[in-house]
Amino acid sequence: MSGSLEGKTAVVTGGTRGIGFAIAERFADAGATVVVTSRSSTSCQEAAAALGAGHRGLPCDVTDESQLSALFASIPQVDIFVHCAGVSSAGSSLTVKRETLQHQHAVHFLGGVQGAQLAAAKMKDAGGGAILLVVSVWGLGGQPQTLAYGSAKAALAHSVKVLGVEWARYGIRVNGLAPGFVATDMTKDLGDKVLDKLLSKVPMRRAATPSEMAGPALFLCSDDASYVTGHVLVADGGERAR
Template identity: 30%
Template sequence: MGKRVLITGSNRGIGKKLVEQFAQNGFNIVACARKKDDSFDDYLKDIVRMYNIDVTTSYFDMEDEQCIKRELKSVINKVKTVDVLINNAGYGQNALFPMISSNELKKEMQINYISPIIISQIVSRVMIRNGGGSIINIASVSGIRNEQGRLAYGSSKAALIFATKTMSLELAPNNVRVNSVSPGFIDTDMWNNRSEQIYKKVLSETPLGRQGNTKDVADLVYYLASDAASYITGQNIVVDGGRMI
């Protein structure tokens, strides 16, 4: 029986690439998304055919704690083990400090910070019972680098980075490693919906001279999940082409 990875936000962008990356390496997949989508279901069927692995789907809203708990309980009862958890689902809207609403603050903290903690609590219990595992939180350079209009998003990702360190310390005695990855200028909808002016500015600030792609992130996440990274925990690794230097 192969290892199993649970990936939130697995139906697009980085999450979709993570499904492919882990499937290529023989992992069975628990693919989590907010709602059922026929095109994504077809994609997962292709993944099963290509790589001869098992794929289980789970659908829940990251703003609904009770739904998260209910769905994860159901899927864990079905699959029994989870070796790797990737908290990838995220949400962000730009809003300047004077204009941001308390509802927007709460929404971004819930999706980007509180719900990943809840998911990690549930899944880490399974990992501990089975002798260990690896948790990777997908954070953001916005949690490190100060940017206008990113108060809610940046704060939520900074909180996730801090939580990564605390989780790693508390779970290490149980052989559960916890790390975070902070993508920067990556070819996803979140970046590509920005103006051409911002795109060119960020590109000019990137020493490697190109926009990153989802495989750049997925390669690192897979490494952190693998036995090759068995002595790495509590780290936040930036993937941004050198912009943070």
Template identity: 35%
Template sequence: MTTLSSPNLADGSVLITGATGGIGEATVTRAITDGAFVIACGRDANKLEQLSSQFEGNIHTLCYDVTDEKAISNAFREVQKGVSAKKWPALYGLVNGAGVMSETVLAMTSADALKQQMAVNFYAPYQHMQLASRLMSRQKAGSIVNIVSQVGELGSSGMSAYAASKAALTGATKSLAKELAPMGIRVNAVAPGFIDTALTAHYDEKAKQKVYERVVLQREGTAKEVANAAIYLLSHHASYTTGHVLPVDGLFCP
């Protein structure tokens, strides 16, 4: 029988991509609050420096573009060097939080726009999971959480490219949960609905109200609420949960 070992977050390190975004930063904060050592990855060097100062001693920052395959490989080499040098604990968690969102109807979606959505929202998380699982398998314990989207689960007019990229990540999540279970690695996802972040900042009040009318809780979600769900799935509290997609959407009614 395979046992999915899930130590307390304080026993390991957690790599978080998109750490300089709203959900990513909230996830970094919550993970450190729960005792994890965080490897925060993002493109905004200034924000990473701020996080480093704020959480000194509990964080290591890496600045790179998640679409750069070589940079990803170098990042994981640095992670393992830090483990070997006992600068931080072995890698236990991965949160794939980096993402981009494009709202374009099919007729106006360029090949470049489609490729960008897939590169950031699917190819990058996939490569991170490949490399993270190799390290996690060494201690036969690990937990991966992918930030997908309710748009990918339910679809949305004018967002087919974004929906496709997130749906692909959902499919990989469910498949890898089965594939990596013998290695003691759980794989889950969080599917946010309409969340107050930079990705939705372009919505005016009228547009927001239209969204709220379709949400049972009649409001937008917060980055902290998404982070709480991600950390729950990452932690030992969800030790018997894998292959699950957890909606954080206030019950959206299409």
């Protein structure tokens, strides 16, 4: 069946809400056993229960190397790894603090790359797998006020290419998904003025829903994309086509 994930186990960081939960739901519908993670054990349990019997929710702060290692040690089989955990950050590049830069890079880049390494170790032994790193259009261009967030996503987008090339020999595909503007908790407090300005650059003139990110994620992680690796798929309502 097209897009089937039957028999696969998928780990989704940041899988308790927003884009990550929409991806987890779509993967579960496609037949995968899904492990969702976030910092909150309550949210993990609730999200796993919402996915249905057999799915798991395990707390893990992706900025903590030992928590990420323990997470992967507790999951015997990992066929798909999605790094979707994230927090946004915006502010002047004149004053952005070193701690902000470090935290953004810890969540997005270091968390994503360490997760990918831990997943790849299991996938290599099993003969292959699929990794999806959720980046952002703001990591593909020089959006003002996003030095910390954008540079962390840019590093992650670069990793997609390096890992895609390096791990192809192990049957591991590594791709990226670059959402544009998606209506989630992350974007709900932006305010009408900022929202209007952002959406004025989007040809579709609207934000995406989280589930509109789930289809591209399923494609990239399923055998439908068996010859696609090292690619960042942009899903931004046409913004970057301008």
